[in-house]
Amino acid sequence: MLLTSVLFLFASAVKIVSGADWCYQSQVTCSNLTCSGPDLWGGISPPCDGRSQSPVNIVTRRLLIDERLSPFQFTGYQETFHGRLLNSGHSLQLDLPSSIQINGGNLATTYKAVQLHIHWGKDGSPGSEHTVDGEQFPMEMHIVHIKEEYDSLSQAVRDPSGVAVLGFLFEESSSANKKFDPLINALKSITQPTNITTLEGVFLDMLIPAQKNLTKYFRYDGSLTTPDCAEAVVWSLFTSTVQLSREQIAAFNELQFSDGKPMAKTYRPVQPLNGRQMYYSAGHAAVVSTVLLISSVLVSTVGALS
Ligand SMILES: *[C@@H]1O[C@H](CO)[C@@H](O)[C@H](O)[C@H]1NC(C)=O
Ligand SMILES: *[C@@H]1O[C@H](CO)[C@@H](O)[C@H](O)[C@H]1NC(C)=O
Ligand SMILES: *[C@@H]1O[C@H](CO)[C@@H](O)[C@H](O)[C@H]1NC(C)=O
Ligand SMILES: [Zn+2]
Numbered sequence: 001m002l003l004t005s006v007l008f009l010f011a012s013a014v015k016i017v018s019g020a021d022w023c024y025q026s027q028v029t030c031s032n033l034t035c036s037g038p039d040l041w042g043g044i045s046p047p048c049d050g051r052s053q054s055p056v057n058i059v060t061r062r063l064l065i066d067e068r069l070s071p072f073q074f075t076g077y078q079e080t081f082h083g084r085l086l087n088s089g090h091s092l093q094l095d096l097p098s099s100i101q102i103n104g105g106n107l108a109t110t111y112k113a114v115q116l117h118i119h120w121g122k123d124g125s126p127g128s129e130h131t132v133d134g135e136q137f138p139m140e141m142h143i144v145h146i147k148e149e150y151d152s153l154s155q156a157v158r159d160p161s162g163v164a165v166l167g168f169l170f171e172e173s174s175s176a177n178k179k180f181d182p183l184i185n186a187l188k189s190i191t192q193p194t195n196i197t198t199l200e201g202v203f204l205d206m207l208i209p210a211q212k213n214l215t216k217y218f219r220y221d222g223s224l225t226t227p228d229c230a231e232a233v234v235w236s237l238f239t240s241t242v243q244l245s246r247e248q249i250a251a252f253n254e255l256q257f258s259d260g261k262p263m264a265k266t267y268r269p270v271q272p273l274n275g276r277q278m279y280y281s282a283g284h285a286a287v288v289s290t291v292l293l294i295s296s297v298l299v300s301t302v303g304a305l306s
Helices: 002-019 038-044 178-190 246-254 284-305
Strands: 072-075 081-087 092-095 101-104 111-120 139-147 163-173 196-202 217-222 233-245
Touching: 081 178, 092 178, 111 246, 139 233, 163 246, 178 196, 178 246, 233 246
Parallel strands: 163 233
Antiparallel strands: 072 101, 081 092, 081 196, 092 111, 101 111, 111 139, 139 163, 217 233
């Protein structure tokens, strides 16, 4: 009888935890156990307890330079589009047209864009997901792409390299980044979860550093950083940062979680590497041009000798 009750209680407890929505650590309080913070995500989605999770801390002295990490070709990044902008309850999400694509960067095939979203802190405090030598940045943007052959993210995550995420770290600058104004001005239309608006007349190059500055990036195999944490992501995290003013960064706190509190500290803590190697492109373009320069000097020297 007692055992049955204990088992029943246990089963109920498990059910409550597995039925709870996931949330960030900043939403967990001792008196409120209605949401599952990052430590409990594995109870909602077992892949979150896997061995190749994201984000991670990048230790620069352990990076291996990989010459195959060539520059990306960005297709459609300069084309204006109208995108659905949504408060997802955990972040803001901008849906992207599949005509936006990436190639190169030692990716196996063409990947098409699905959506972008951003992670941030509170009133300008650190809020990036990845850290570099332990340093956390104010914000981090993820442009999520899937292999061209798939129809949806849920289909792509069944392939261990089905998803390619481009990650951009943000830094605070003294002046405002005007190119971010259309996005920041739209935040007041989506303050509450499920609110949707249309972002008009934007193109992706507005939101990232100049393409010529995107030859240096870190590469590793990891996961989505929210449940279900699928281990299906080829990560590329650029060293060139996006610059926003303090006011622009703070504007993201206008968004609210479902409990009406400011949406803040929307990042997962860094996860163990578990022996994974991290790679660095080292700006392949520069290496190539040096090699070309040397060969042309050799050619002209050989030409002069003969
Ligand atoms: C935002 O969502 C809330 C809650 O669902 C709703 O009451 C409100 O009208 C929405 N606002 C807009 C601008 O759509
Ligand atoms: C690109 O890099 C150069 C040199 O490091 C820098 O001066 C410039 O501001 C960068 N441009 C962008 C848009 O990040
Ligand atoms: C507990 O958290 C949930 C989800 O964030 C929220 O809806 C609810 O209002 C909170 N309850 C209390 C007592 O804070
Ligand atoms: Zn993300």
